[in-house]
Amino acid sequence: MAQATWEKPSVSASDLPRSRGRLKFLIGGALILAAVVYLVVSGTMAGARYYITIDELKANPSYVGQTVRISGAVLGDSIFYDSENLIIEFTISHIPAEVNNLALALYESVNNPNMARLPVRVENQVKPDLLQHEAQAILTGQLGSDGVFHASELLLKCPSRFEEAGPDQSIGQHPGA
Amino acid sequence: MIAEIGLTTLFAAFIAALYAVAASVYGGRTHSEGWVRSARNAALATFPLLAISTAMLLVGLINQQYQISYVWSVTDPSTPFFYRVTALWGAQQGSLLFWSLLMSLFAVSALLLNWRSHRRLMPYVIAYTMATLAFFLGLSLFYENPFERFWILSNNEVVRTAFIPANAVPPSSVRLAETANGLNPLLRHFGMIIHPPMLYLGFVGFVIPFAFAMAALASGDLSTNWINATRRWALVAWLFLGLGLILGGRWAYDVLGWGGYWGWDPVENAAFLPWLIGTAFLHSVMIQQKRGMLKVWNMFLVIGTFSAVIFGTFATRSGLIDSVHSFARSEIGFPMFLFWAGMTVVSVGLILWRWNRGELKDEHQFTHVLSRESLFVLNNVIFVALFLAIFWGSFGAPIVSELFMNTSITLGTSYFMQVTPPLFAALYILMGVAPLSAWGYTSLSRLGRALAVPCLLTLAFVALMFIGGMRTPVALVGYGIVGLAGFVALYEIYRGAAARRRGLGETWPRAATALFARNRRRYGGYVVHLGITIIGIGVIGSTLFQQETQRTISLGETLRIADYELRYDGFTEAIAEDGRLMQITDVTVIRGGQEIAQLRPRIDRYPQQPMTIAGAHSTLENDFYVLLIGWEPVSHTTATFKVYINPLVNLVWWGGLVLILGTLIAAWPAEPLAIRVEETARGRGRAGAAA
Secondary structure, eight states, X not given: OOOOOSOOOXXXXXXXXXXXXHHHHHHHHHHHHHHHHHHHHHHHHHHEEEEEOHHHHHHOGGGBTSOEEEEEEEOGGGOEEETTTTEEEXXXXXXXXXXXXXXXHHHHHHTOXXXXXXXXXXXXXXXXXXXXXXOEEEEEEEEOTTSOEEEEEEEEEOGGGTTSOOOOGGGOOOTTO | OHHHHHHHHHHHXXXXXXXXXXXXXXXXXXXXXXXXXXXXXXXXXXXXXXHHHHHHHHHHHHTTOTTBHHHHHHOOTTOOHHHHHHGGXXXXXXXXXXXXXXXXXXXXXXXXXXXXXXXXXXXXHHHHHHHHHHHHHHHHHHTSXXXXXXXXXXXXXXXXXXXXXXXXXXXXXXXXXXXXXXXXGGGOXXXXXXXXXXXXXXXXXXXXXXXXXXXHHHHOOOSTHHHHHHHHHHHXXXXXXXXXXXXXXXXXXXXXXXXXXXXXXXXXXXXXXXXXXHHHHHHHHHHHHHHSXXXXXXXXXXXXXXXXXXXXXXXXXXXXXXXXXXXXXXXXXXXHHHHHHHHHHHHHHHHHHHHHTTTTOOSSOOOOSSSHHHHHHHHHHHHHHHHHHHHIIIIIHHHHHHHHSSSOEEEOHHHXXXXXXXXXXXXXXXXXXXXXXXXXXXXXXXXXXXXXXXXXXXXXXXXXXXXXXXXXXXXXXXXXXXXXXXXXXXXXXXXXHHHXXXXXXXOHHHHHHHHHHXXXXXXXXXXXXXXXXXXXXXXXXXXXXXEEEEEEEETTOEEEXXXXXEEEEEEEXXXXXXXXXXXXXXXXXXXXXXXXXXXXXXXXXXXXXXXXXXXXXXXXXXXXXXXXXXXXXXTOOEEEEEXXXXXXXXXXXXXXXXXXXXXHHHHOXXXXXXXXXXXXXXXXXXXXXXX
């Protein structure tokens, strides 16, 4: 098939001295690089959020009023939803930054009354389907002076529901046992 | 029995792939035809073996063999037949096996189609494709085995293992069926059914160009052979990847209920990254074919694409980054990271070695800024910049801050909304200008003449919008930039057809058909540009002008948004086939006093979680998108709705269709595939006879 189809009449190669041509490319390249670096750096400054645990948030008062990202285990009984005014309130409890088994960490966190807890308020959002007991909530927002975390972004994961869970031990008895 | 057959064939495929790697490398090094042919036969055998293995898992899913823990975790007795089949890629183990099957399919097709034409490259193509396949099969066998079964040990402990432990018995099938998990309800959507296979096809498809490139480096055949052999593979992979992205967006739009389709989530970005760098690759190989330039750069791009594919898979499946996609954290993170790093180091090493020997010298130099090749390089630079910026935002910043700053920093959506639009705008401008420039050198006045008509059309387009009431400067500029790219594509198609009509006296339809038939690559490319333009217009409209409101209204009452009204007509409950309770509201959409649509936004109560199903009235102008939020519990006299108006959002999906059409035109082979396969077979027959 005709491969050579992007062809346009081309003028013979070099009628500019090579060094001048190269300089042009270098300047052009440097300008583009500078523009991209500027974009990325300014974007990073504007968009950067510390991703911290509830313990860290509570331990350091300088975080109050600063936009941060936190993660915690949702306590199912605490969920309050005003569907008319679109206000969601619930409490999350601390989970460590590094966990190997998220499902287990969430389970332990909600069942441990000594874990640090934090009330959360989300406004103007429809209650997500995944907002339920033992879900992991990842929130972006600010801790107010009222001690409530005002979240503007709410993301949920429910690892225990699928994949990781196995049947409990009541699934059967060994005939020889 | 099913599990045993599945496991045995999986293992056999793993051994065959390993053997193929060893035999092909040995055969390639010693120029031993027998070893290479033997390696090829082993590689060909992986496909039927994996087909049997996958079929066994499917049989297990369909026949409800809940002792297989994968079946137990993704289906339950109420799962309909259709979702039993799609559950094959509903979770990690099954989707890894399915991925390997597709990988094998691509490798086998490439071997069959290109065997005769690219003999010198073949030993190393086998080695690279089969090494990748063997790695993924190894993950399946040793980390995420889809054929693990539940057993009860003599101490009553329940375990899952691939082989039956001593003195263990299988659990009662009735109990297993009662406790089975069922497919994640979020995955029960047509977009989610075809989105993963499309994405996988795109991902594995890019392995073929990568393998050919590496084969070129390893064998020393550094001509454009590897590019000629893989252009179509790259296009097909690129198409599937694009489709996978669009379908994923469609799924998010329909299922996640936030009225959007792209959230800059790390997992979405992980699939977008190979698409970006793959697009750069598709453009820059043209320069190597035409001008013998950018040889090293193209190698880096193809490695970058493959690397991004593997990194994307790794990031998605390892739990590296917190994301809305609830993939489990998994053991496979570390081996995947090693494989990714190893492949990247080996490939880059090969390039540097050949480069150092002076075998990757370009045949021409860049001389003029205004030339097709310079503009293509600029396009490449911006694609790569976009790639790096998105990579930094999704993975770079969190990882670097964690490693070096002892804290964790993530970048929100605002980062992407600030960084990417200027880069996308630059790409659209280049998409308009570059196709009109000539190889070597274009004078400014010549380029200006070529651009005159598309520019006038664009101005008219923007002026019409202004007259129509559009006053947002960002939108007008955006539409202008995107529109120019589209008008250039349309005008070029028109010019081509007009020239044929004048020169050859053909009718318009005939001239257009002949134009596309003669120049598939060029005009297919323009149609792709047109598709991207349509998507761009949809994205600008739906991003800048989305409107939303929410209110509680009584039966018969209406709520108002823009020039629409929504009336609450009634509430019903129903039980679906699979036993879930559906709570449905009837609403009517009214515009200008006319009832234009009846919608049924609802909530489905699955055992695992409720799911909000939006009602949408779609037109080219916009989507009227309604979510049911809540209602008065007993009497149902009031209900709360959230309503979005998403202008032009359907152009995103329509643009996707145009993009498919264009890619198919560009990739369509000149001679039918059947002939090429036949030729390969004949060649094999002759070779066999000679031996």
